Amino acid sequence: xxxxxxxxxxxxxxxxxxACAPAWGEATTNIPPRLQxxxxxxxxxxxxxxxxxxxxxxxxxxxxPQWHWNFKxxxxxxxDAQGKKFGTHYAGPTxxxxxxxxxxxxxxxxDDGPDPGAIPWLLLTSKMRSGKGAMQNVQxxxxxxxxxxxPPPTGCARENEGETAxxxxxxxxxxxxxxx
Numbered sequence: 001x002x003x004x005x006x007x008x009x010x011x012x013x014x015x016x017x018x019a020c021a022p023a024w025g026e027a028t029t030n031i032p033p034r035l036q037x038x039x040x041x042x043x044x045x046x047x048x049x050x051x052x053x054x055x056x057x058x059x060x061x062x063x064x065p066q067w068h069w070n071f072k073x074x075x076x077x078x079x080d081a082q083g084k085k086f087g088t089h090y091a092g093p094t095x096x097x098x099x100x101x102x103x104x105x106x107x108x109x110x111d112d113g114p115d116p117g118a119i120p121w122l123l124l125t126s127k128m129r130s131g132k133g134a135m136q137n138v139q140x141x142x143x144x145x146x147x148x149x150x151p152p153p154t155g156c157a158r159e160n161e162g163e164t165a166x167x168x169x170x171x172x173x174x175x176x177x178x179x180x
Contacts, residue, residue: 032111035123037140041176045134049089049173051076052166053119053149057156067158069151069165078173086134093124095141095173101133103175105141119149119169140176147171 037043054072059065073091080086087097096102105124113121122143129136149169156163 030114031142031144032121034109035111035121035142035144037123037142037174037176040178041140042178043174044138044177045175047078047080047086047095047173047175049074049076049078049169049171051089051169053151053169055151055165055167057160057163057165059158059161067156067161069156071151072164074169075166076169076171089173095135095138095175097131097134099131099133101131101135102129103135103138103141104128113144113146115146117148117150118146119143119171121146135175137177137179138175139178142174142176143171144174145170145172 052075054075055069056072057067058070059067074089074093076089078086078089078095078097085098087095089095092104094102094104103126106127107122108125109123111121113119120143122141124141124143126139126141129138147170149167149171151167152165155165
């Protein structure tokens with residue numbers, strides 16, 4: 001599948017609410033070295049996110065201020081490889097399983113990824129975990145195979161301050177732990 005075909009299939013998947021593209025078999029290949037989980041950690045879970053990246057129009061701290069879309073939070077449903085709802089992904093960034101366990105991450109590395117029209121690929125470390133269940137031992141999270149999610153290219157100016165934009169996206173998240 002070419003990059004253009006994969007991107008088109010992914011955009012269709014977002015539009016149709018399908019959690020099936022890109023292929024799950026591609027989920028662990030071609031991940032840049034700086035995004036690899038630390039030695040001793042093994043992948044314990046892979047989920048697909050379908051949702052939006054939320055942006056708010058506002059000024060930066062330059063003089064005079066420049067107006068742009070500032071990232072606020074993700075809002076996505078997490079599904080497993082069979083398309084079954086697993087949990088949610090929201091501000092923090094937080095991943096919460098249906099069993100009530102959750103992990104909050106902090107970005108430690110990023111890569112633009114192969115698609116300039118998509119949000120970057122990330123490596124995050126766990127800064128907080130709570131609850132007993134699927135997320136209780138997660139130490140690292142990778143965000144890869146992103147589709148969409150970029151802020152609008154235009155439309156943010158002083159007269160739009162406070163307006164929000166919701167940009168559809170999908171991504172694969174790999175969760176790692178040193179605890180089996």
